Amino acid sequence: DVKVTQSSRYLVKRTGEKVFLECVQDMDHENMFWYRQDPGLGLRLIYFSYDVKMKEKGDIPEGYSVSREKKERFSLILESASTNQTSMYLCASNLRVRDGNTEAFFGQGTRLTVV
Amino acid sequence: GESVGLHLPTLSVQEGDNSIINCAYSNSASDYFIWYKQESGKGPQFIIDIRSNMDKRQGQRVTVLLNKTVKHLSLQIAATQPGDSAVYFCAANYNFNKFYFGSGTKLNVKP
Numbered sequence: 001d002v003k004v005t006q007s008s009r010y011l012v013k014r015t016g017e018k019v020f021l022e023c024v025q026d027m028d029h030e031n032m033f034w035y036r037q038d039p040g041l042g043l044r045l046i047y048f049s050y051d052v053k054m055k056e057k058g059d060i061p062e063g064y065s066v067s068r069e070k071k072e073r074f075s076l077i078l079e080s081a082s083t084n085q086t087s088m089y090l091c092a093s094n095l096r097v098r099d100g101n102t103e104a105f106f107g108q109g110t111r112l113t114v115v
Numbered sequence: 116g117e118s119v120g121l122h123l124p125t126l127s128v129q130e131g132d133n134s135i136i137n138c139a140y141s142n143s144a145s146d147y148f149i150w151y152k153q154e155s156g157k158g159p160q161f162i163i164d165i166r167s168n169m170d171k172r173q174g175q176r177v178t179v180l181l182n183k184t185v186k187h188l189s190l191q192i193a194a195t196q197p198g199d200s201a202v203y204f205c206a207a208n209y210n211f212n213k214f215y216f217g218s219g220t221k222l223n224v225k226p
Contacts, residue, residue, distance in 0.1 A: 004158075043159075
């Protein structure tokens with residue numbers, strides 16, 4: 001079975017803290033993604049990585065950064081957590097193919113609460 | 116960019132009936148579409164996909180229809196079961212493997 005694993009299911013952090021969300025995939029996928037999911041807004045792309053040390057901003061990158069030092073691991077960093085970053089965070093990965101696209105596999109999500 | 120929308124936030128169906136969940140997308144360059152199912156407390160799970168060179172694809176109890184003329188796709192679930200209760204998302208992909216998701220339709224299956 002393919003697997004995307006997020007390190008925490010639930011996190012509670014204080015405003016101003018630096019927060020790390022970790023994601024590991026075991027499928028040797030080139031592409032990895034971080035989304036946040038909010039009621040009524042669906043999934044919004046924060047950052048995308050298409051290779052080790054490569055990254056692209058998604059639709060809502062402000063307040064976030066990412067790190068991809070190894071192919072299997074993609075970290076989302078909240079530099080200074082704020083209450084409006086309270087959300088469900090979903091990591092995903094997929095295989096990069098030359099001519100086309102492939103389905104993304106998701107982790108179970110991390111519900112982050114910033115107080 | 117891409118925006119993806121769903122026509123109804125909630126759909127209630129009787130167990131055994133067929134369900135139809137609709138989705139509209141805005142970018143005519145989108146060439147790959149996926150339906151995901153998300154159960155409470157879990158991440159989205161892949162159900163079925165379709166590429167823009169097709170207008171219909173069938174899986175086990177599910178069918179996806181794509182109408183590129185009006186930029187619309189639908190998910191049909193045959194003989195809906197209680198285990199089908201979940202939130203369903205469509206996703207449209209373009210521009211190097213980025214996916215854009217709708218806000219989701221919650222399917223309630225009544226026994």
